[in-house]
Amino acid sequence: MAEEKDNKLSSYLERLKQQAATQQHYGGDITPEEAKMDMRDCPACGAGRAFEKGLTSCAYCGFVFMDIKLTDGVNIKKENNS
Amino acid sequence: MFGFFNKKYDNPALLEEMKTRQERWFAFLDKLEARMQELTTAAIPGLREIFDQDADPYKRAHSNMLQxxxxxxxHMxxxxxxxxxxxxxxxxxxxEAMVPAVTSTxxxxxxxxxxxxxxxxxxxxxxxDEKLNKCIQRLQLAAxxxxxxxxxxxxxxxxESIRDKFSCRQCGGNITIEKMFFIDTYVTCPFCHSQNTFSPSTGARMILHDARALAEQRTAHLRRAYEKSDPREPELEKVYLRAMIDEWNKIIPDMAEENEKFYQRLLREQYFHHFK
Known part of the structure; x- marks a missing residue:
């Protein structure tokens, strides 16, 4: 009797473990990524984004990268508006 | 006057019922406790195993099993x-409604x-209930x-090994990343002044996520000192919180200002925890 109960418990735990391991994560799995450098060229004229002229629009042809107005954050400041 | 209050009241059935109910209740809780302890003891090795095997950075498989x-x-x-x-x-x-009024003998x-x-x-x-809380604690700390x-x-x-290895996507010039970033950040090329976007690796992003836990681990001796004091000493908690926040700032210097606000809030909450 006690053995049967033990079996039931261990099989329950085994099932729980299986389920926990195979259950799909909310938001998907994390794939480890390396650090990388990327850049967004102006799709209209191909120029790089110039730091002095701000981040929101292209300094050469005026293409608008972002419609929003930047506010002060940790790494981006108000001055980065074009 | 009429002898109403002196009338003998005897209800052996009620006494018997109380006795059996109490015995049944005790036996029920004994059984439930035994099952609870059995489940906890049997589950702990599995929890540890799944925690060690879990490759997810947030240990979500372990968290699923724990939940x-x-x-x-x-449920118990x-x-x-x-x-x-x-x-x-x-x-x-x-x-209570059945027996005579409490004012009579x-x-x-x-x-x-x-x-x-x-x-x-x-x-x-x-x-x-106390035993149940202990079991929950044992499960939570098992891993x-x-x-x-x-x-x-x-x-x-x-x-350190990758910080000099990047080059500008526009002109190909070398870019050295000045400090460690934990989120995507604009980096300006020193040659052509184009904005490059630096994306840190998954491991570096996790530092931001785990920074507080790491700071708590580093200052665990102060927390234990506070938890050992009986009654709990608010001054010791303050010392612990200050040290923890300082460690946190050392790991993520960018968040120092926000962490300071958080520290002030924790201090205000202290008044509620240590109300005398």
């Missing part, structure tokens, strides 16, 4: 609460007995602590 087990334990708590309401509390109210005797029955049952339930310090040092070394 499943806590659900089981909480719910069951005990339901039975207590049905079999003990309801019965006590019924019995015989009534007082019966009310005392009912009170004793009630206290015995509720005390037993309290003990059960042990992650070695966050090692992961952090690894990431620092990894960053």
């Amino acid at each position: 499943g087990l806590l659900g089981q334990i909480n 708590r719910q069951k005990a609460n339901d039975i207590k309401d049905e079999q003990i509390i309801d019965f006590v109210y019924q019995a 015989v009534g007082r005797d019966y009310h005392n007995r009912i009170m004793n029955f009630r206290m015995a049952c509720l005390n037993r339930h309290y003990i059960f 042990g602590e992650r070695d966050l310090e090692r992961a952090y040092q690894e990431q620092l070394r990894a960053f």
Whole structure:
């Protein structure tokens, strides 16, 4: 009797473990990524984004990268508006 | 005058009922406790195993299993609460309504007995609840602590090795990243002044996520000192919180201002925890 109960418990735990391991994560799995450098060229004229002229629009042809107005954050400041 | 109050009241059936109810309640909780302990003890090695095997940076497989087990334990708590309401509390109210008024001698005797029955049952339930909380704690602490310090040092070394290796996507000039970033950041090319976007690796992003836990691990001796003090000493907690926030700022210097606000809030909350 006690053995049967033990079996039931261990099989329950085994099932729980299986389920926990195979259950799909909310938001998907994390794939480890390396650090990388990327850049967004102006799709209209191909120029790089110039730091002095701000981040929101292209300094050469005026293409608008972002419609929003930047506010002060940790790494981006108000001055980065074009 | 009419001898109403001196009329002998005797209800052996009620006494018998109380006795059997109490015995049944005790036996029920004994059984539930045994099952709870059995489940906890059997589950701990599995929890540890799944924690070690879990490759997910947030350890979500472990968290799934832990939540499943806590659900089981909480189900037992719910069951005990339901039975207590049905079999003990309801019965006590019924019995109190049935026996003579508490102002009469015989009534007082019966009310005392009912009170004793009630206290015995509720005390037993309290003990059960304490044991249940212990089980929950054992399950939560089963996996042990992650070695966050090692992961952090690894990431620092990894960053040192890659910080000079990037080049501007526009002109190809070398870019040296001045400090460690934990989120995507604009980096300006020193040659053509184009904005490049630097994306840190997953490991570096996790530092931001684990920074507080790491700071807590580093200052664990201060927390233990505070938790050992009896009654708990608010000054010791303050020392611990200050040290923890300082460590946190050392790991993520960008968030120092926000962490300081958080520290001030924790201090304000202290007044509630240590209200005298």
